[in-house]
Amino acid sequence: MSQSGPSLQVLVVDDSPVYRELVSQALQGQDYSVTFAKNGREALELFAQTAPHIVITDWMMPDVSGLDLVQRIRGSELAYTYVILLTSISDKAMVVKGLAAGADDYLTKPFDPGEFCARIGVGRRIICLQRDIEAKNLLLQEAARTDSLTGLPNRRAIEEWAERQIRGASRHGYPLWVILADLDSFKSVNDNYGHDAGDLVLQKFAEVLRGTTRASDICGRMGGEEFVMVLTHVDQNGIFPTVDRLREQFASLVFRFGGNSASVTASFGIAGFQGREIAEFSQLLRRADEALYAAKRGGRNRVEVAVLQP
Ligand SMILES: [Mg+2]
Structure with missing residues (x-):
């Protein structure tokens, strides 16, 4: 899929209204369909409802932490979700922990809007590759069950x-x-x-x-x-x-x-x-x-x- 394909669903999770607004501004004018969650619980509900392609989540939240959220997302049966941890924690040991839990990338607050968009662009590329592979797998599975001469099941x-x-x-x-x-x-x-x-x-x-x-x-x-x-x-x-x-x-x-x-x-x-x-x-x-x-x-x-x- 190219840039001109259907817009990707992005779920932004942050308990800080200021950061939700900053993320919203950074994503303005781009081809993403964005939903916002104020906490981890809301994020899990929206995740199940909208099956977003990309999740950008804060680490420190009062209920479910960003780390827990990543683990829950990785445990779900839905198609691959690209997860970016957005955090004020710059301690490398913590970053390693976040990536090990299943996050694809991280950004430290305060973030640079240009870098932020570039990182999401990487996520978009991964998701598009993933979709292509899934579509081809489906075709292969179908071909493996079809007789090519008659088109009947084999x-x-x-x-x-x-x-x-x-x-x-x-x-x-x-x-x-x-x-x-x-x-x-x-x-x-x-x-x-x-x-x-x-x-x-x-x-x-x-x-x-x-x-x-x-x-x-x-x-x-x-x-x-x-x-x-x-x-x-x-x-x-x-x-x-x-x-x-x-x-x-x-x-x-x-x-x-x-x-x-x-x-x-x-x-x-x-x-x-x-x-x-x-x-x-x-x-x-x-x-x-x-x-x-x-x-x-x-x-x-x-x-x-x-x-x-x-
Ligand atoms: Mg927070």
Whole structure:
């Protein structure tokens, strides 16, 4: 983020009205949104409410000291806060204590307004770097859970999600289904029309899956030409027609590769559970896989359902 980004929240804590005024004057005309606290208690309240980026705190206050405040801030779960101790204590041993407690910087009173602003500018740089890193971390975390070709969640993301859903299903007693899908004779698509054609088929299948997945369900790519869906709130009579519609929808697509028209089909294996006993996702997957193999053996372009586990 640059200087032109949204203004940073600054919390100024000082029991002296004179110093609050001096700080206010020093910050005037700068791109900060400033709030003031008269004591440590008020500071803690405002800190929790406004989650400031930068805190400038006096050391000596009648209730919570600046040092305590720093420690409390460092103990909080909020994003990193840059803390500057403002103090009349110039004893080096005390300064060391303040920095060791978690302060990022200190200034002794009386301060020079120019130096004061420069020090806050350092805080601004640190906070902006911190934000950039957090934003990139989020992107990385998302990328680590996404299949790059189809944009669907990958195996790792599905496993995490499914474990949570399974616990919910057993707590509330609703049925949960694991559906494994595998494109039929997919190797021949790659062999006959090339890998770009294969990729297009995978993307199209992902699109069909996504189109039939409700917000409470998840679909993803396990790897290769294998996909998985986890559906809840569909009863035993409803699951076969739901998946069979999906099978039909995909099989009816016509792909044009070069001058050729082609269609591709998929086989599906379903396993589910309903009850209070928590099922293992890996076990459901294994049973769905057995059903999938039965669908393949039965001639492909089919849906097979394993018996519902009690
Ligand atoms: Mg004071």
